Structure formats: structure tokens, C-alpha cells
Amino acid sequence: MANPSRIETQVLIIGGGVTGTALVRDLALRGVDCILVEKDDINAGASGRNHGLLHSGARYVAGDQEAAVECRVEGEILKRLASQTIQDTGGFFVAVEGDDERYIADFPSHCKRSGILVHRVDVAAARELEPALSPHTIAVFEVPDASIDPFRLSLESMAQARTLGARLMRRSRVIGFQREGRRIRAVQVRSMQLGEDVWIEAAQVVNAAGAWAREVALLAGASINMTYSKGTLLVTHGRLAQRVVNRLRPPGNADIMMPGGTVSIVGTTSTRVDSLDNIYPTTAEADLIVDEASRMLPALQTMRFIRAYSGVRPLVGSTGVADGRTASRGFALFDHDVDGIDNLATITGGKLTTCRLMAERAADLVCRRLGVAAPCLTAITQLPVAPECKWTEPGHAPREWMRTGQAETLLCECEMVSASAVDTIYAALVAAGDTPTLTDIGMRSRVGKGACQGAFCAVRAVAHLYQRGDFQAQRGLDEIIDFFAERWKGQHSVLWGEQLAQAELMEALHCGLFGEELRGDDMHGLCPPALNGKVSP
Amino acid sequence: MTHTRQDTFDVAVIGAGMAGMAAALFAAERGLSCIQIGNGGGILFASGLLDLMSIHPLAERRKWGFPFDALAALALEQPQHPLARIDATSVRTAFNAFVAALGKAGLPYAPLGKANSDVLTSIGTIKPTYGVPRSMIAGVKALAQRPPCLFVDFHGLREFSARQIVSTLGDSWPAARFQRLQFPGTEAVPELYAAHLARALENVETRARTIDLVKPLLGDAQAIGFPALLGLEHSVEVHAAFEAGLGLPVFEIPTMPTSVPGLRLLMALEAAVATRGVSRRHHSTVDSIVFDDETATIGLIDSPGGERVVARTVVLATGRFMGRGLVADRGHVSESIIGLPVHQPTSRNEWHQRDFLDPTGHAINRAGLLIDDSWRPLDAAGNPAWPHLFAVGSILAHQDWMRSKCGSGLAIATAWAAVRQITRQLYGDCDKAGEP
Numbered sequence: 001m002a003n004p005s006r007i008e009t010q011v012l013i014i015g016g017g018v019t020g021t022a023l024v025r026d027l028a029l030r031g032v033d034c035i036l037v038e039k040d041d042i043n044a045g046a047s048g049r050n051h052g053l054l055h056s057g058a059r060y061v062a063g064d065q066e067a068a069v070e071c072r073v074e075g076e077i078l079k080r081l082a083s084q085t086i087q088d089t090g091g092f093f094v095a096v097e098g099d100d101e102r103y104i105a106d107f108p109s110h111c112k113r114s115g116i117l118v119h120r121v122d123v124a125a126a127r128e129l130e131p132a133l134s135p136h137t138i139a140v141f142e143v144p145d146a147s148i149d150p151f152r153l154s155l156e157s158m159a160q161a162r163t164l165g166a167r168l169m170r171r172s173r174v175i176g177f178q179r180e181g182r183r184i185r186a187v188q189v190r191s192m193q194l195g196e197d198v199w200i201e202a203a204q205v206v207n208a209a210g211a212w213a214r215e216v217a218l219l220a221g222a223s224i225n226m227t228y229s230k231g232t233l234l235v236t237h238g239r240l241a242q243r244v245v246n247r248l249r250p251p252g253n254a255d256i257m258m259p260g261g262t263v264s265i266v267g268t269t270s271t272r273v274d275s276l277d278n279i280y281p282t283t284a285e286a287d288l289i290v291d292e293a294s295r296m297l298p299a300l301q302t303m304r305f306i307r308a309y310s311g312v313r314p315l316v317g318s319t320g321v322a323d324g325r326t327a328s329r330g331f332a333l334f335d336h337d338v339d340g341i342d343n344l345a346t347i348t349g350g351k352l353t354t355c356r357l358m359a360e361r362a363a364d365l366v367c368r369r370l371g372v373a374a375p376c377l378t379a380i381t382q383l384p385v386a387p388e389c390k391w392t393e394p395g396h397a398p399r400e401w402m403r404t405g406q407a408e409t410l411l412c413e414c415e416m417v418s419a420s421a422v423d424t425i426y427a428a429l430v431a432a433g434d435t436p437t438l439t440d441i442g443m444r445s446r447v448g449k450g451a452c453q454g455a456f457c458a459v460r461a462v463a464h465l466y467q468r469g470d471f472q473a474q475r476g477l478d479e480i481i482d483f484f485a486e487r488w489k490g491q492h493s494v495l496w497g498e499q500l501a502q503a504e505l506m507e508a509l510h511c512g513l514f515g516e517e518l519r520g521d522d523m524h525g526l527c528p529p530a531l532n533g534k535v536s537p
Numbered sequence: 538m539t540h541t542r543q544d545t546f547d548v549a550v551i552g553a554g555m556a557g558m559a560a561a562l563f564a565a566e567r568g569l570s571c572i573q574i575g576n577g578g579g580i581l582f583a584s585g586l587l588d589l590m591s592i593h594p595l596a597e598r599r600k601w602g603f604p605f606d607a608l609a610a611l612a613l614e615q616p617q618h619p620l621a622r623i624d625a626t627s628v629r630t631a632f633n634a635f636v637a638a639l640g641k642a643g644l645p646y647a648p649l650g651k652a653n654s655d656v657l658t659s660i661g662t663i664k665p666t667y668g669v670p671r672s673m674i675a676g677v678k679a680l681a682q683r684p685p686c687l688f689v690d691f692h693g694l695r696e697f698s699a700r701q702i703v704s705t706l707g708d709s710w711p712a713a714r715f716q717r718l719q720f721p722g723t724e725a726v727p728e729l730y731a732a733h734l735a736r737a738l739e740n741v742e743t744r745a746r747t748i749d750l751v752k753p754l755l756g757d758a759q760a761i762g763f764p765a766l767l768g769l770e771h772s773v774e775v776h777a778a779f780e781a782g783l784g785l786p787v788f789e790i791p792t793m794p795t796s797v798p799g800l801r802l803l804m805a806l807e808a809a810v811a812t813r814g815v816s817r818r819h820h821s822t823v824d825s826i827v828f829d830d831e832t833a834t835i836g837l838i839d840s841p842g843g844e845r846v847v848a849r850t851v852v853l854a855t856g857r858f859m860g861r862g863l864v865a866d867r868g869h870v871s872e873s874i875i876g877l878p879v880h881q882p883t884s885r886n887e888w889h890q891r892d893f894l895d896p897t898g899h900a901i902n903r904a905g906l907l908i909d910d911s912w913r914p915l916d917a918a919g920n921p922a923w924p925h926l927f928a929v930g931s932i933l934a935h936q937d938w939m940r941s942k943c944g945s946g947l948a949i950a951t952a953w954a955a956v957r958q959i960t961r962q963l964y965g966d967c968d969k970a971g972e973p
Contacts, residue, residue, distance in 0.1 A: 283886040287867060409695060409727040459660060459696050459793055466701035467717070473707045477660065481894065488893035495889060496865045500901075501858040503889075505582070507899075508859070509794060512939040513584050514662050517894040518598055 049311025091145025233267030261394020414450020556930025585798025587668025631953030661705025676788030
């Protein structure tokens with residue numbers, strides 16, 4: 001390699017999900033210099049592909065008391081210190097006819113055993129509060145579940161870490177480790193955008209790569225016993241309930257429906273998978289979710305769904321478990337001493353709700369190894385609001401639009417994303433030395449997330465970015481095509497009814513009129529028809 | 538016009554998209570008494586370009602400069618395709634009749650030749666098409682020759698960036714320039730709609746002020762491109778005024794729906810069927826159809842008094858999912874009005890490809906009604922469902938109009954062929970109007 005550049009830091013963190021970003025913030029608050037490398041984008045893995053549920057812990061009370069208590073404690077901390085990322089909706093646990101009577105009867109005492117506030121709600125009263133509940137509902141309990149925006153949580157954690165000197169390298173994949181005895185001397189990182197490599201020399205390396213943690217560990221010469229469980233969720237068009245609605249039974253398929261701004265999110269499934277490639281929602285999973293969840297919420301049978309998404313849960317330390325659901329949802333911290341590496345740790349598994357705690361444990365290990373005495377501050381420090389991070393919240397953009405007297409140019413009419421929101425997001429990424437894409441903007445805002453799934457707003461956003469001079473040459477077309485390829489992964493499994501007509505409109509526009517599927521042929525080498533090769537006799 | 542029975546129409550056309558409009562138009566031109574049911578909302582999504590056939594076979598993404606050659610190849614290779622069932626002369630005749638009717642209604646098209654034309658779209662891609670509105674034809678020539686050219690757009694028109702077009706074309710059109718202008722009188726308005734600007738340009742003074750804004754920017758330009766908003770009902774007059782005022786060829790660039798060319802097309806087709814005496818029930822939807830040996834009785838809802846329409850033949854031109862001609866639940870695609878069997882993949886898992894832009898297209902788009910040689914949809918046993926029921930346009934199976942770029946061709950040619958069949962069935966070999 002011709003002179004690859006070398007960068008030094010105290011701690012290199014691999015993986016920009018909720019754990020990695022919580023860790024970089026934790027270490028930065030302790031005064032430790034860090035670099036976070038992420039092969040794709042913030043929350044591109046399971047961190048961005050879950051319910052967005054801040055567990056009260058009630059879901060785990062029967063099977064895993066330790067997890068239940070952890071969730072309760074961590075949930076309370078996040079509600080206090082990261083309230084801008086949370087909608088404190090409360091949650092219902094709902095049993096319908098045929099559900100296990102014993103489980104129902106034991107539920108309140110199990111909750112109390114874990115310190116979780118619970119009270120029984122009269123079924124008729126519950127159905128008045130949440131009219132979508134089935135007429136066959138037989139028991140309802142209220143618990144302090146809440147909804148959390150994992151994108152905002154990670155983006156704001158990263159934003160604060162940055163103000164403290166931490167660096168983020170997006171689209172940068174770890175491709176090799178340089179060892180020196182029992183130590184990792186440097187980590188080879190390749191920029192996916194530029195194709196260039198850098199070597200990062202760090203005193204400590206933390207593998208927080210989520211489902212990819214096993215691959216990263218193997219690259220370093222360490223091993224982790226990990227299995228993968230794929231989970232799929234569906235997004236409705238319109239919000240069906242105000243609260244989190246959980247099925248009151250042992251964890252199973254499609255037993256949680258989350259409120260998410262103007263929509264509801266229903267899931268999940270749990271399927272053991274062997275590979276992290278080609279993960280997308282299937283029609284069978286979509287059908288299973290609709291059929292199963294509609295026992296609790298019958299309106300789902302006729303509801304319009306606008307998209308679906310799948311994530312892969314990394315499950316550690318479990319072998320021979322059939323579907324992955326009963327494998328541990330707890331987290332694991334490996335110090336890799338037994339693998340003969342003294343400055344590598346892996347933190348993986350776990351839940352969105354406990355990401356702060358996972359980061360604290362990993363940071364404690366790293367600081368002990370570095371000889372840093374500073375204590376963890378994340379359980380007592382507010383997560384600051386970062387202006388460029390607020391656009392992920394459903395409903396924020398419309399409120400802003402009402403507030404500003406509607407003098408704004410809207411690029412997205414479904415979710416009311418303004419041109420200035422896109423500008424703010426773009427500028428923040430550029431200021432961090434990044435080259436923002438349309439997909440990046442989609443992740444950091446609601447562009448592409450409404451009913452049209454980007455058919456119109458992607459075109460407007462690209463026109464806007466060209467007009468500002470941010471996009472040049474063919475880039476906007478490439479970006480539109482990449483953006484739809486990504487959105488499509490979540491669409492094809494839920495295309496029936498109204499949303500099928502929506503998809504047809506999208507194709508009529510992007511293929512019928514714009515001919516995007518022909519791109520790369522002769523879009524620009526065109527000649528007059530007479531010279532076109534297929535000449536008329 | 539002689540009705541065979543009082544209040545019995547020769548033809549009831551259900552649907553008012555491109556195919557329904559074409560069927561009503563052709564029926565009236567053949568002297569058949571015709572009633573059309575449904576609103577023309579679908580046409581608003583049209584681009585104004587009339588595609589015939591450019592890409593075949595899809596998997597090869599093979600692009601044809603001459604649509605009739607493509608149709609000849611299609612006839613050999615995909616005989617089930619609806620356009621493979623119509624001879625080239627009929628297709629040509631149908632297109633000419635359709636375009637002539639649009640011209641008479643104030644929406645002139647460039648003369649139809651043998652070749653497809655390449656048209657620049659608002660995102661900078663190039664679309665092959667057959668029928669080009671006269672207001673866009675200078676753009677076809679400019680795109681072929683790439684002379685110095687000015688692309689103009691307006692502040693607040695969110696889906697159109699002249700800079701995007703110029704930047705996307707890049708080195709392939711080095712003499713292209715862009716300029717964004719403030720449309721007269723819109724200084725404090727953050728969002729503009731093309732239809733409003735098109736209407737505003739029909740005002741002589743606003744038009745003159747706009748032309749005056751462009752004039753000083755011409756430089757060495759030999760042609761000027763605008764987003765498609767040069768007038769609405771009076772687009773011919775507005776376009777001519779721009780060309781005269783600027784002294785150069787002026788062309789429109791088709792834009793994202795719902796677009797001004799779509800609106801013009803809707804207005805022109807509504808005028809065309811109205812002047813030919815077609816009865817219309819814009820706001821009605823079909824509730825039921827009862828067939829007997831001679832006639833069909835169509836029950837309408839949203840119609841005063843729960844009207845019933847009696848017709849000797851019915852043309853189903855209700856479109857696909859967007860048009861609501863086809864509806865799908867999680868397992869099955871159905872025809873929405875009569876419950877006709879729909880040719881379709883065996884399960885939803887096969888409806889769509891995993892890649893949105895997969896060159897072979899999505900299987901669901903080839904689902905639809907099967908027909909016999911007389912354009913009559915088939916029942917489950919493979920026989921015509923009713924002797925006096927016909928189906929035209931995108932509801933037909935074995936075609937993918939979005940990928941083949943044959944949407945207008947499918948609508949116009951199948952409507953023409955079905956109406957010819959109806960005329961024969963009702964009045965023998967000759968047209969009612971006495972034409973051969």
C-alpha cells in the first residue's frame with residue numbers, strides 16, 4: 001500500500017448503532033479521545049430497525065427478571081435525561097380470548113417483583129381509551145412503556161461526543177487488524193466512498209458492530225459465539241392507538257404495536273438466519289404479522305400498510321435454540337483476553353432500552369485498561385438537543401411548519417419536510433467533513449417515509465440540492481435510484497390494497513416517464529432515430 | 538343519431554382515463570350513441586407524451602427507434618400482448634384519429650411519422666416516445682443537435698430545476714445554460730404550482746412581463762426550454778407568443794405529475810367527446826351491471842335518482858390499480874366491477890421483484906383480463922364472459938406499459954380495435970357512419 005495515512009486515538013469504536021454512539025459519548029464525557037468508524041451510516045443495522053420501544057421491563061417479568069429490572073432502571077434514566085427522544089405514551093398489556101389465563105393472573109405480581117408500576121384497567125374502559133382493541137379482549141394492564149426515537153438518540157449522542165472532540169467516520173469499513181504480540185497495533189479502515197484506506201492506531205479497540213460483531217472479531221483473530229435472529233415490522237398508514245399495545249402472553253410473533261408519530265409499527269417476527277446478507281421483509285412475514293396482531297387489534301386486517309423493515313438481532317452465547325426468541329436478549333461484554341488480545345473488547349446483544357448501560361460497562365473496561373479514573377457521567381448528564389437531529393421525529397416538521405407561519409417551501413408533502421430542514425441536515429454533515437447522500441437525508445428526516453414513499457419528495461429534494469449546487473452531473477439520478485432501491489426493500493412485501501396503487505403510481509412516474517430502469521444504457525449517447533441501429537426498412 | 542330503442546345507448550364506456558376517452562371518442566366518430574361513466578382524474582397523471590412502443594423485449598432493455606418495427610417484433614415474440622393483436626395500419630389509423638381530435642380541441646401534436654422521438658424529462662433523463670405535443674417538439678430537435686440552449690425555470694417550482702437538467706446533461710450538451718427567474722407577482726410565495734403559472738401566462742400582460750425577463754438572457758441561445766407551463770386552454774397562443782417575443786424556438790419540458798400537459802390533455806379530451814355528442818356521467822360510479830341477451834343495465838351511484846343506464850354494449854376501460862379497475866387484497870387480484878377472473882401470479886410473493894428497477898419488470902404488472910380475438914374478456918372457463926362486454930387499455934393482461942413505454946398506444950389502439958368490433962357487431966361490416 002502506497003503510504004496509507006495513519007491516525008492516532010485513544011479508543012477506536014467499531015459500529016455506529018445505539019451502543020457504539022452511546023459508548024463514544026460516554027468515553028468523550030470522561031475525556032477520552034475516540035474515533036467511531038461505521039461501515040454504513042448511524043443506526044443502519046438493528047438499531048434503526050426495531051420498534052422504537054422504551055421497555056418498562058414488563059415484557060420480561062415472567063421469563064427474565066434481571067432483564068426486566070435493567071429495563072426499568074434504564075428506561076427511567078433515559079426518560080429523565082434524553083426526554084427529547086421519548087414520547088411517554090404509556091403502554092397496555094392486552095390479553096384476548098384463548099390467551100394463557102395463568103400468565104395473565106401472574107402478570108401483576110411478576111411486575112411488582114421487578115418494581116414495575118402496573119395496574120389493571122377495566123376492559124370496557126381500556127376499549128374506550130384505545131378503541132382499536134379487540135372486542136374479545138379479556139384483560140388489560142397499564143405499564144410505563146414509552147416510545148423512543150433511536151435515530152435521534154444516536155444522532156444526538158454522536159453530536160455531543162463530537163463537540164467533545166470525538167470523530168465519526170461514516171461509510172468506513174474495517175478490513176484488517178495489524179497485531180503486535182497480544183496487542184492490536186493498528187486497524188485498517190477503508191472509506192467506501194473514496195476507496196482509500198487509513199490505519200487507525202488506538203490504544204484500545206471496542207467492537208460494537210452489533211450483528212456484525214462476530215465478523216469483526218474474527219478479523220481480529222477472536223471468536224464470539226453468536227446467532228442471528230431476523231425480525232420484521234410493518235408500518236401502518238395512520239396511527240391506530242395512542243399507547244404501546246403489547247400482547248399479554250409469553251413473547252411471541254407480532255405481539256407489540258408501537259405508536260410512532262402519525263403511524264403505528266407492528267411486529268415482530270423472529271426467524272433464525274445464517275447470513276446477514278439479503279435481509280428484507282417477506283410476504284409471508286407480513287401476512288403472519290397481520291394475522292397474528294389482528295387478534296389483538298382487528299382493524300389491522302383492513303389497515304393500509306406503507307412499508308416494512310427487517311433487522312437482525314445478534315444473540316450471544318446461545319446454541320441450539322430453535323427460533324432465537326428464547327435465546328438471551330441480554331447483552332454480553334467480551335474482553336478477549338482468552339483470545340490472546342489485550343486491547344480489544346466486544347459489546348453486543350442487548351436492547352435499545354439498555355444501550356446506555358451497555359456503553360457504561362464497556363467504557364468502564366476500556367478506562368480501566370487505559371488507567372483513566374474518570375467516572376461514567378451518562379446516568380447523570382442531560383443529552384443535549386442538537387438542532388440538526390430533530391427532524392427524525394414524526395410530527396416535528398408539521399409543528400414547525402405551523403409555527404413558522406407556513407412561509408416555508410415544503411419538499412415532502414406527506415411528512416411536511418421543508419427545504420430548510422434538508423439544508424440544516426446537509427450543512428451539518430458537510431461541516432463534519434462528509435459528503436451527504438439522499439439516503440443520508442432520508443435517514444435524518446422524514447423524507448421518503450410518508451405514504452408516497454419518496455416518489456415525489458425524492459424528486460423535489462434532488463431538484464433542490466442541484467439548484468443549490470450540492471449535486472452535480474449525474475449524481476442526483478444515481479441518488480434517486482439508490483434511494484428507491486433502499487425504500488423498495490421495505491415496500492414489496494406490503495403491496496396490496498391502496499398501497500399497491502401507490503406503488504404503481506411510483507413506477508409510472510419513475511419508470512414510465514423518467515425511464516430510470518434504462519439508465520446506464522444510452523441515456524446520453526443518443527442519436528437521431530435514423531442512426532439508431534434498429535433501422536426501419 | 539338513431540337509437541335502436543329509446544334511451545338505449547349503443548355503447549357504455551366505463552372509465553375516463555386515456556383508454557376510456559379514446560373509446561368514447563372513436564365510438565362517437567363512428568356514429569355510435571355513447572355514454573361515458575367516470576371522471577378523468579387519471580389523465581392528470583399523464584405527461585402529454587403519447588408513447589407507442591419503445592422497449593422490447595424488456596429483459597434486454599432493447600430500445601427501438603421505430604415503434605412499428607417494435608410492434609412487428611412483439612407480434613412474433615409475444616402474441617398474447619394486446620398490441621400484438623392489432624395490425625400496424627389500424628394502430629396508425631387510431632393514433633392519427635386521436636391526435637387529429639386533440640388538434641381540433643386546441644392541443645396540437647407534431648405530425649406523426651415513423652420514428653420515435655427522444656424527449657428530455659425534468660430530471661434530465663431522456664425518454665423515447667411517439668406522439669409529441671407541438672409545444673415540446675423544438676426540444677426534440679434541440680436534444681438531437683445540442684446547440685447553445687437556455688433552460689429557464691422559476692423560484693418556488695419545487696420539482697423542476699433547470700440547473701439540474703443542465704448539470705445532468707453535463708459534457709453531452711456543453712452549450713446548455715440555465716437561469717432561474719422570479720415569476721412576475723410571486724415574490725413572497727414560497728411554493729408555486731405549474732398549473733397556476735400556466736393560467737397566469739394566459740394573461741397577456743403577465744406573459745409580456747415574463748418574456749421581457751427572459752429576453753436579456755438569450756445570449757447565443759438558439760432554443761429555449763421551459764418547464765411545461767406555457768398556458769392551459771390557450772397553450773397554442775401562449776407558446777406562439779413566447780416564440781414570437783423571444784425570436785427563437787421555444788420548447789416545454791414534461792414535468793412530474795400532476796402536470797400541465799396532463800391537465801391540457803384532460804381538457805382537450807373532455808371537449809372532444811363533448812362536441813361529438815357523448816353523454817357523460819363524470820361523478821358517477823358503477824354499482825352493478827346486469828346483462829341480458831340484448832343489453833346491459835348499469836346501475837350508477839352518486840347519480841341523481843340512482844340512475845340506470847341501458848346500453849347494447851359495454852366497454853370496460855377502468856384501468857389497473859391506480860384507476861381502481863383492479864383491486865388487490867393480500868392474496869388475490871380482482872376485477873372491481875363485474876368480478877371477472879384476473880390472470881395473475883399464483884401468490885403475492887411473486888407479484889414484485891426484489892429489485893425495484895429489475896429490467897424484466899414486476900409480474901403483477903402483467904396481470905389483468907384475458908380476452909378473445911374480439912376484445913371480449915373471458916370467464917373462468919375461457920369463454921367470453923358476455924357477448925356484449927369488451928375490455929380495453931391497461932386492464933388487459935400480458936403487457937407492462939410502464940416498462941415497454943406503450944401506455945398511450947395500448948389505450949388508443951385497443952380502444953380503436955374494440956370500437957371497430959362493436960360497430961361490426963351492432964351494424965354489420967360497415968361503420969354506422971358509412972365508412973368502410
